Amino acid sequence: xxxxxxxxxxxxxxxxxxxxxxxxxxxxxxxxxxxxxxxxxxxxxxxxxxxxxxxxxxxxxxxxxxxxxxxxxxxxxxxxxxxxxxxxxxxxxxxxxxxxxxxxxxxxxxxxxxxxxxxxxxxxxxxxxxxxxxxxxxxxxxxxxxxxxxxxxxxxxxxxxxxxxxxxxxxxxxxxxxxxxxxxxxxxxxxxxxxxxxxxxxxxxxxxxxxxxxxxxxxxxxxxxxxxxxxxxxxxxxxxxxxxxxxxxxxxxxxxxxxxxxxxxxxxxxxxxxxxxxxxxxxxxxxxxxxxxxxxxxxxxxxxxxxxxxxxxxxxxxxxxxxxxxxxxxxxxxxxxxxxxxxxxxxxxxxxxxxxxxxxxxxxxxxxxxxxxxxxxxxxxxxxxxxxxxxx
Numbered sequence: 021x022x023x024x025x026x027x028x029x030x031x032x033x034x035x036x037x038x039x040x041x042x043x044x045x046x047x048x049x050x051x052x053x054x055x056x057x058x059x060x061x062x063x064x065x066x067x068x069x070x071x072x073x074x075x076x077x078x079x080x081x082x083x084x085x086x087x088x089x090x091x092x093x094x095x096x097x098x099x100x101x102x103x104x105x106x107x108x109x110x111x112x113x114x115x116x117x118x119x120x121x122x123x124x125x126x127x128x129x130x131x132x133x134x135x136x137x138x139x140x141x142x143x144x145x146x147x148x149x150x151x152x153x154x155x156x157x158x159x160x161x162x163x164x165x166x167x168x169x170x171x172x173x174x175x176x177x178x179x180x181x182x183x184x185x186x187x188x189x190x191x192x193x194x195x196x197x198x199x200x201x202x203x204x205x206x207x208x209x210x211x212x213x214x215x216x217x218x219x220x221x222x223x224x225x226x227x228x229x230x231x232x233x234x235x236x237x238x239x240x241x242x243x244x245x246x247x248x249x250x251x252x253x254x255x256x257x258x259x260x261x262x263x264x265x266x267x268x269x270x271x272x273x274x275x276x277x278x279x280x281x282x283x284x285x286x287x288x289x290x291x292x293x294x295x296x297x298x299x300x301x302x303x304x305x306x307x308x309x310x311x312x313x314x315x316x317x318x319x320x321x322x323x324x325x326x327x328x329x330x331x332x333x334x335x336x337x338x339x340x341x342x343x344x345x346x347x348x349x350x351x352x353x354x355x356x357x358x359x360x361x362x363x364x365x366x367x368x369x370x371x372x373x374x375x376x377x378x379x380x381x382x383x384x385x386x387x388x389x390x391x392x393x394x395x396x397x398x399x400x401x402x403x404x405x406x407x408x409x410x411x412x
Contacts, residue, residue, distance in 0.1 A: 025162040032085050034120035041120045048116060057328035058115050059345045059361075060122075061107040062129060068316035073101045073354070073402075075140045075395055076108045077170050078132030080385055082125050083375060089117045093376035096348070099136075099173055099391035100371060101398045103356055106348045108320075110361075110372065115324070122322050130320045131163075132170045136395070138315030139174025142308055144399045145296040150305035152178040152193045154288060155313030171312050173391040175399065177305075188388050195225040195253050195286075207231050211244055223250035225286060234267055235274045242280040251284030251304065258290065268302045333361075347372055353401050 026036045034041075048054065067074055079098040086093055091113030102108055108129070111118055143151050153171035156164050165187050168179040178193030185191050196214055204210035207230050215224060224245055228237035238252045252275075254268065261267065268285060275283050287299060288307030296306060323341050326333045335344035345361035349368035357365060375383045386394070 023162065025160070028084075031124050034124070037120050037123040041122060045116055045120055054114075054116060056115050057113065058324045059326040059333065060111045060115075060118075060322055061325050061345065062109040062111075062125065062320055062322045063107045064102075064104055064318055064320050065341070066319040067104050068318065071137070071316070071318075073103055073137075074133055074318045075136040075174050076100045076102050076129075076133055077136035077173060077391075078128040078130075079109070079375070081128045081132070081166070082109065083381065083385075085121050085124060085128075086111065086118060086376060087379055087381065089379045090114065091118050091376065091379060092374065094372045095375050096371045097373070097391075097394065098386065099394040099398075101140075101354070101395070101402075102348070102371075105342065106356060106358060107346050107372065110345055126320050126322055130318060132166060133320070134315045134318045135167060135170035135312060136174030137318055138312045139171045139176050140395055140399060141293060142296055142306075142312060143175030143177075143396070144402075145293055146300055146306060149300055149303065150177045150286075152176065152180065152286075152305065152307050153309070153312055154180050154194075154307045155309035156181055158310045158313035167313055169388055173388050173395060174312075175392060175395050176308075176312070190388060195223075196227050198227060198230050198255070201227070201230040207237060208240055208244060211241055215245060215248065224248050225251045225253055225284075227255060228252040228271075229254050229256045235271050238271050238275060238283075239278060239280075242275060242278065242283055249280075249283055251286050253286040253288060253307065255287075255289045255307075264295075265298055265302060268299065272302065354398075354403065 030036055064074065076096050077098060079095055083093065091111050093109065093111055095109040096102060139153065153168065153176040155167060155171065159167050164181055165183060168181040168184050169188055172179050172188065172190055179190060180192055180194045182192050200214060201207045201210040204213060211226050226241040226249065228234055228241050234254055234256060241252055242249055256264065256267065268287065272285060284304035286305040286307060287303050291306055291308050292311040323337050325335065325337045325343055326345050327336045333345065337343040346358050347361050347363065348371040349357045349359060349365040350371055351357060351365065351368040357368065359365060373383060375381065
């Protein structure tokens with residue numbers, strides 16, 4: 021028995037790749053074609069349906085794979101919102117020095133950006149309500165750090181991974197599972213045990229839907245813990261949910277009626293964009309899992325767009341793709357312009373910057389907190405969208 025996972029070294033060494041990249045390298049070497057300098061772009065020609073933008077994530081891991089290779093790397097800052105066709109990374113160097121890494125690079129960018137993009141969409145819909153990522157049980161544990169990181173930088177206010185503080189500098193968030201009440205056998209006794217056994221700085225948010233009606237358990241918890249109770253979480257399964265919004269309204273009314281106006285209501289369990297829209301006016305926060313952990317895919321591809329021939333760059337790419345290396349300029353809010361590499365645009369900000377020269381990092385990498393702040397600031401700057409205020 022074993023865990024079917026690859027080590028960092030195996031990935032960096034190019035062992036985790038599609039076989040045709042290995043065969044291509046061997047064929048080129050046998051033919052003596054060992055020094056072909058190219059520019060390869062990573063871009064998305066197919067965002068999910070009705071998506072107008074996505075969040076670029078995974079750059080730090082991509083640079084880790086390319087470190088030490090004789091390549092130059094230009095990229096958008098991690099956390100940049102981008103549109104279709106726009107290149108997010110351009111690698112410049114001898115194809116044989118990095119070609120075998122295409123599989124791993126695409127996997128990193130696609131998975132990380134897909135999660136970050138979904139997280140950003142959820143956070144944008146939630147407005148100022150807190151959103152915590154609970155999706156680790158939906159993914160293989162080997163990629164839990166990547167999953168938490170991508171969700172966090174995409175805009176989640178917190179993540180549940182116990183490792184997050186050590187690896188990401190993010191204090192983990194979470195309340196209690198139904199298992200606590202089931203093991204103890206009584207909800208009130210379970211809440212007492214939790215209150216007595218958990219550090220004082222952990223918010224007392226009680227799961228209030230295990231044995232009894234949500235309204236009944238919420239009032240019991242409020243009377244038991246008093247001012248120590250920060251909130252209640254409702255994770256009612258769909259088989260018992262009925263109209264979840266009406267259940268929440270009933271609980272809120274009852275808590276207020278008994279004077280517990282400050283007790284927050286957090287909801288979780290199978291939430292996606294439509295539920296966020298439906299419930300955001302009635303709750304104080306959301307726990308979101310599978311919809312972010314298994315999001316719609318941001319479909320990245322990698323294409324050679326230029327080749328160094330007779331001491332100059334020659335545009336070259338396959339059919340269906342835009343030939344030539346490109347720069348992206350952001351003009352005003354979210355007005356992007358794609359131009360040939362080297363062209364300037366006055367009054368606009370270039371989005372691709374040099375991150376690596378001959379395999380050495382030449383630009384500082386931001387912290388997850390700084391990346392998240394970049395995403396949030398861009399979300400606030402997006403044009404108003406009528407879909408944000410209508411049922412989906």
